[in-house]
Amino acid sequence: AQRVTQPEKLLSVFKGAPVExxxxxxxxxxxxxxxxxxxxxxxxxxxxxxxxxxxIKGFTADLNKGETSFHLKKPFAQEExxxxxxCALRGNTDKLIFGTGTRxxxxx
Amino acid sequence: xxxxxxxxxxxxxxxxxxxxxxxxxxxxxxxVSWYQQTPGQGLQFLFEYFSExxxxxxxxxxRFSGRQFSxxxxxxxxxxxxxxxxxxxxxxxxxxxxxxxxxxxxQFFGPGTRLTVL
Numbered sequence: 001a002q003r004v005t006q007p008e009k010l011l012s013v014f015k016g017a018p019v020e021x022x023x024x025x026x027x028x029x030x031x032x033x034x035x036x037x038x039x040x041x042x043x044x045x046x047x048x049x050x051x052x053x054x055x056i057k058g059f060t061a062d063l064n065k066g067e068t069s070f071h072l073k074k075p076f077a078q079e080e081x082x083x084x085x086x087c088a089l090r091g092n093t094d095k096l097i098f099g100t101g102t103r104x105x106x107x108x
Numbered sequence: 109x110x111x112x113x114x115x116x117x118x119x120x121x122x123x124x125x126x127x128x129x130x131x132x133x134x135x136x137x138x139x140v141s142w143y144q145q146t147p148g149q150g151l152q153f154l155f156e157y158f159s160e161x162x163x164x165x166x167x168x169x170x171r172f173s174g175r176q177f178s179x180x181x182x183x184x185x186x187x188x189x190x191x192x193x194x195x196x197x198x199x200x201x202x203x204x205x206x207x208x209x210x211x212x213x214x215q216f217f218g219p220g221t222r223l224t225v226l
């Protein structure tokens with residue numbers, strides 16, 4: 001079965017602290033993994049995808065097929081990073097399977 | 109370019125009624141997907157339409173249905189509403205159909221329609 005698990009509902013850190021939002025997936029083939037972000041009163045938007053292997057707004061995520069994980073990391077959190085973060089999986093169609101999301105709160 | 113638009117933005121209905129939600133994709137986008145977002149279940153895929161055909165379907169009862177028109181605009185309908193149908197319904201559009209292909213076409217999300225069932 002296709003599944004995405006985000007174990008933390010809420011993650012609170014202080015500004016400047018490192019952040020790691022966890023994501024584990026279950027999929028029998030070779031999925032594509034994504035991180036989507038939803039800032040307060042804004043639309044859900046794509047943050048990054050594993051294929052691009054890029055850093056967006058200081059965030060990076062590495063696909064670990066052995067551990068079936070795609071954790072999102074940032075070395076120094078900023079207040080403007082406060083948002084809901086969703087990990088998502090795409091199998092062999094354009095259907096996205098989302099995790100339940102992690103709310104990141106960055107305190108000043 | 110205008111983004112994905114959804115109408116209405118807010119809707120209040122009572123149990124047993126039916127409702128129709130509308131989604132206008134970004135110009136040139138041919139694929140439209142629908143998702144249900146609730147606090148308990150998060151984002152769940154409802155269905156995807158491409159070129160007026162339903163191409164993918166999630167695990168929702170038959171009360172949930174949709175369609176796509178020749179201009180790529182899409183509607184979803186929920187009949188015999190239940191309290192548990194209260195949710196934010198999101199629509200997302202993407203450029204072209206890549207089902208089964210290697211290229212992922214980024215989905216752009218609309219603001220959602222918040223449905224409250226009383």
